[in-house]
């Protein structure tokens with residue numbers, strides 16, 4: 001296939017080429033069934049096997065302990081902003097939220113509709129250019145849980161050490177850094193992630209939940225909003241997103257073939273390091289995030305003025321470097337360097353940046 005473009009989209013994002021190839025075959029004929037992956041029943045034995053293999057694969061690559069379930073849902077990470085409090089923020093409980101930007105704000109807004117929320121820390125004052133220090137976080141004793149956004153896709157910050165929540169289950173929105181580095185799943189009560197950055201296409205959301213947190217939703221919770229429904233039915237209570245799960249299966253296989261999450265973590269450090277090196281040496285480009293909080297997934301930066309930024313994006317496109325526009329709320333440039341972006345993509349971008357700077361200074 002050998003594509004000649006590099007995709008820096010924030011999400012939906014670049015997928016590995018081998019995954020696109022096997023998916024294109026399955027679109028025509030899934031597992032020798034004669035049916036497309038879009039035509040096969042979610043109750044077909046061959047699909048159920050694939051679903052179970054996807055879960056087993058995720059367990060292997062993430063080191064998910066036996067006392068956790070892996071669930072596949074729809075509704076995006078945004079539905080998890082509501083499902084987490086509906087299931088875990090019962091009457092009389094308070095949930096701690098750490099406010100680190102746009103997506104944690106959206107999670108907070110939805111949680112407030114359900115129950116009592118304490119903002120344990122916020123870096124709003126710093127315009128979300130950093131994450132809070134441990135000493136700045138004020139946990140609620142006996143909190144129902146503490147919610148964080150592990151990687152802030154828009155602002156470009158990423159937790160490197162997770163907060164110690166004084167015993168409350170730590171819940172993380174890992175939409176934009178799941179599978180990008182090793183984590184210890186047992187440090188978390190629940191992890192959720194929309195697939196469309198590092199795990200697959202839009203349309204499926206993974207939830208990794210500790211067994212004791214399942215079955216805590218109030219009696220009157222609609223079945224589709226209760227984690228127990230998905231856990232009891234192996235995510236097959238209703239029609240699951242069959243095709244999206246197929247792609248996740250292929251992505252997990254690709255990760256294992258590459259040497260696992262540890263290998264990707266190393267590559268991701270190298271890719272991000274290539275771009276941060278330029279930002280650190282340049283007075284033309286300005287990274288917007290404090291050094292200790294930088295993300296290896298999303299790197300936002302500014303140029304001296306907006307006209308130069310516009311031209312930078314247009315020129316980059318001509319060089320087949322796509323999807324570099326910053327989020328509409330912050331402007332500027334954002335390079336998203338997810339797992340499937342080849343290291344050559346980061347190198348090409350670095351060369352382009354150096355060249356562009358030379359031409360404009």
Ligand code: PMP
Nearest residue numbers: 076077078103153173175176194
């Ligand atoms: N959380 C984070 C960290 C995100 O980056 C995004 C999407 N970019 C979301 C939540 C929302 O995800 P979805 O569109 O799947 O609801």
